[in-house]
Amino acid sequence: MLPTTDEAFKELKNAEALNPGPWVGHSINVGIAARNIAEKIPGLNPEKAYILGLMHDIGRRVGVVDNTTHVYEGYQYCMEKGWDEAARVCMTHSYLRMEDEFRYEPENENERIIKEYIINCIPDDYDKLIQLCDSLATDYGFVILEKRFVDVTRRYGIIETYIKGWEVAFEIKEYFEEQMGCSVYDVLPDIEKTTLLTPRPWKPPGNGEPAPIQ
Secondary structure: OOOOHHHHHHHHHHHHHHOOOOHHHHHHHHHHHHHHHHOOOOOOOHHHHHHHHHHOOHHHHHOOOOHHHHHHHHHHHHHHHOOHHHHHHHHHOOOOOHHHHOOOOOOOHHHHHHHHHHHOOOOOHHHHHHHHHHOOEEOOEEOOHHHHHHHHHHHHOOOHHHHHHHHHHHHHHHHHHHHHOOOHHHHOOOHHHHOOOOOOOOOOOOOOOOOOOO
16 A cells, blocks of 8 residues: 555655655655656556655654664554555665675664565565666756766765665666666656756764755
8 A cells, every 4th residue: 555645745744844854855856757757667657656756765754864774664654554565665775686785694673674574575666666766866856877876975985785786776777768668867857957966965964064955
């Protein structure tokens, strides 16, 4: 099950009040990208894709959290609401390599729960779509994959597992483009303009410097 579009937007607004930040605009743009791509692919429901994009990062409602925490919190929150399809993308969107992400023993219970879920999950086209759109959307618009990867690296540094995930993102992009008959970039509004923007990497307030205006 899923929330309605109106419910998803209400959830984002409530979450923004709890934890303001560019992640909200990013979530909206992930939804737009997912809807626009789904419109070109037979068998995908554009409205479902839109809602999944809106909800994929809803775990950030609990505050400034690390990757594992926002995945776990989003999954738990959506499951409590009965939105199992949204809960699924809360889990899968951060793990492009799926079970290959977990070549280590989890350090805490949340990580163990995530690992068990992911290694027993076969990604479907909606999982892949949100994984891709997560790498195409920023809070200020849409960018080519290479630009998004540089943005993430500027914020978090060079992490080997992220780089391996980049290859998967390009594979997913090609997978959908074969079905679309065009580039995914063709359906993302103003990407030729927003890709050229270079805002400072966002950092949460309280880290010794003010957060830049987003």
